[in-house]
Amino acid sequence: MSRPRWLNDDEQGAWRAFYAASRVLFDQLDRELQRDSDMPHAYYEILVVLSEVPGRELRMRELAELTRSSPSRLSHAVSRLEGRGWVRRRECPDDKRGQLAMLTDEGMAALVEAAPGHVEGVRTHLFDRLTPQQVDQLRAICEAVVEPLVPDHPLLRREGLGTSAGRKEGP
Amino acid sequence: MSRPRWLNDDEQGAWRAFYAASRVLFDQLDRELQRDSDMPHAYYEILVVLSEVPGRELRMRELAELTRSSPSRLSHAVSRLEGRGWVRRRECPDDKRGQLAMLTDEGMAALVEAAPGHVEGVRTHLFDRLTPQQVDQLRAICEAVVEPLVPDHPLLRREGLGTSAGRKEGP
DNA sequence: ATCAATTAGTTGAGCGTTGAACAACTACTA
DNA sequence: TAGTAGTTGTTCAACGCTCAACTAATTGAT
Numbered sequence: 181m182s183r184p185r186w187l188n189d190d191e192q193g194a195w196r197a198f199y200a201a202s203r204v205l206f207d208q209l210d211r212e213l214q215r216d217s218d219m220p221h222a223y224y225e226i227l228v229v230l231s232e233v234p235g236r237e238l239r240m241r242e243l244a245e246l247t248r249s250s251p252s253r254l255s256h257a258v259s260r261l262e263g264r265g266w267v268r269r270r271e272c273p274d275d276k277r278g279q280l281a282m283l284t285d286e287g288m289a290a291l292v293e294a295a296p297g298h299v300e301g302v303r304t305h306l307f308d309r310l311t312p313q314q315v316d317q318l319r320a321i322c323e324a325v326v327e328p329l330v331p332d333h334p335l336l337r338r339e340g341l342g343t344s345a346g347r348k349e350g351p
Numbered sequence: 352m353s354r355p356r357w358l359n360d361d362e363q364g365a366w367r368a369f370y371a372a373s374r375v376l377f378d379q380l381d382r383e384l385q386r387d388s389d390m391p392h393a394y395y396e397i398l399v400v401l402s403e404v405p406g407r408e409l410r411m412r413e414l415a416e417l418t419r420s421s422p423s424r425l426s427h428a429v430s431r432l433e434g435r436g437w438v439r440r441r442e443c444p445d446d447k448r449g450q451l452a453m454l455t456d457e458g459m460a461a462l463v464e465a466a467p468g469h470v471e472g473v474r475t476h477l478f479d480r481l482t483p484q485q486v487d488q489l490r491a492i493c494e495a496v497v498e499p500l501v502p503d504h505p506l507l508r509r510e511g512l513g514t515s516a517g518r519k520e521g522p
Numbered sequence: 523a524t525c526a527a528t529t530a531g532t533t534g535a536g537c538g539t540t541g542a543a544c545a546a547c548t549a550c551t552a
Numbered sequence: 553t554a555g556t557a558g559t560t561g562t563t564c565a566a567c568g569c570t571c572a573a574c575t576a577a578t579t580g581a582t
Contacts, residue, residue: 186470191478194490196506198477201493202373203419204500220538240561248374253539255562260538277547277560299357306369307362309495317488319365322372324480329375335367385540391568411531424569426532431568448530448577 205305212301217294222249222257224298227266227291230283237282239272246334266290376476383472388465393420393428395469398437398462401454408453410443417505437461 187195210221217224229246230236238246244254258281261267266287272278283291307315326333358366381392388395400417401407409417415425429452432438437458443449454462478486497504 185474187473187478190483190486190490191474194486194493195473195477197490197493197497200501200504200506201496202377204497204504206373208500222538241559244561250540251561252541252563256538259562272560275548275560279561302358302366303356303362305500306366306496307358309499310492312361314488314492314495315361315365317485318492319361319368321481321485321489322365322368324485325372325477326368326375328480329379329476330371333371333375335371393568412529415531421570422531423533423571427568430532443530446530446577450531 208305209298209301213294213298216297217290219290219294222247223261223266224291224294226254226257226261226281227283227287227294230267230281231288231291235282236288237270237280240279240281243281248330248334261287264290379476380469380472384465384469387468388461390461390465393418394432394437395462395465397425397428397432398454398458398465401438401452402459402462406453407459408441408451411450411452414452419501419505432458435461 206221213219213221213224219227225247226243229243230238240251240254240258243258244251247254249257258267258269262269264286266284268282268284270280270282272280310318323336326336377392384390384392384395390398396418397414400414401409411422411425411429414429415422418425420428429438429440433440435457437455439453439455441451441453443451481489494507497507
């Protein structure tokens with residue numbers, strides 16, 4: 181490796197700010213979700229994805245892709261969600277290796293209960309602090325960062341999953 | 352709580368992009384740090400803070416503040432770092448409740464070994480994707496987010512700790 | 523000087539994540 | 553039609569974090 185290209189002061193400042201903002205914001209939202217709805221953000225994300233898909237069920241593999249989690253992580257998570265009665269597993273009819281994860285009514289209810297507070301948190305801690313221009317800037321910056329690392333990231337696709345639910349929430 | 356103020360399309364897009372970027376970027380940097388230097392980012396952060404402070408030692412309490420971790424988390428982390436020989440604990444001379452965490456030469460060596468690769472990662476995955484204007488925008492946005500949640504966040508202070516090390520690295 | 527309140531730090535249990543190893547099934551190739 | 557390679561999902565052990573409980577020392581008020 182060649183001589184390290186250190187960060188200049190502007191970069192240093194931006195980097196530290198970005199790091200701080202990410203940690204502070206997501207920690208805060210996690211804490212709120214845990215406190216108000218007794219669920220970690222990872223659960224919330226899984227429920228959101230399942231809720232937006234026709235039939236409210238998905239192959240584990242697809243669910244893993246859409247939530248960007250490892251198979252292992254998802255398997256554990258779904259087991260825990262099953263324990264709460266929020267998700268049910270069933271065998272995949274046309275591929276005996278496969279498992280389908282399905283959102284139960286209880287799971288949907290938990291999500292409907294959790295969503296407004298979470299969205300409120302996102303608004304309070306993020307969008308209420310930014311001008312409309314900054315919202316656009318943030319999006320452009322973040323898309324530029326994600327694209328090279330994950331060329332077709334599911335959260336950046338313009339058409340959202342089922343196109344189904346007209347007005348839903350932000351994960 | 353009043354009727355939820357849902358996110359409009361711009362906000363939805365910005366939110367998802369920000370979420371994706373944070374996860375993707377920090378996951379990537381974590382993985383690289385783990386692979387190349389066998390240390391999680393949390394360790395790296397602790398080593399950086401200790402390395403920048405005169406005497407390379409700090410009260411646990413101060414170290415917890417500067418790394419924004421809970422006392423418990425820090426205590427566990429320092430124990431693990433002690434196990435690797437990268438940090439040593441000693442009693443605080445003027446407060447018998449206190450403990451000082453001190454960076455060892457081995458710890459400093461591990462940091463010096465890890466830093467260039469990590470900085471390179473930050474540059475590759477973040478700054479190489481952004482224009483100078485975007486770097487400024489990102490900083491302003493992130494500072495606006497952090498400030499209300501953590502009024503005097505250590506990473507946002509203009510004067511960096513000891514002012515000591517002229518050219519160091521970005522955490 | 524005494525006693526409550528506060529501060530510093532540790533510990534242990536439980537949760538969630540990771541990475542590697544594994545079993546079961548499917549798809550491809552000869 | 554084998555036989556090999558790839559896919560799907562689970563399990564286990566190790567790691568790190570959180571939360572609550574705890575010990576010990578200090579501060580502050582009477």
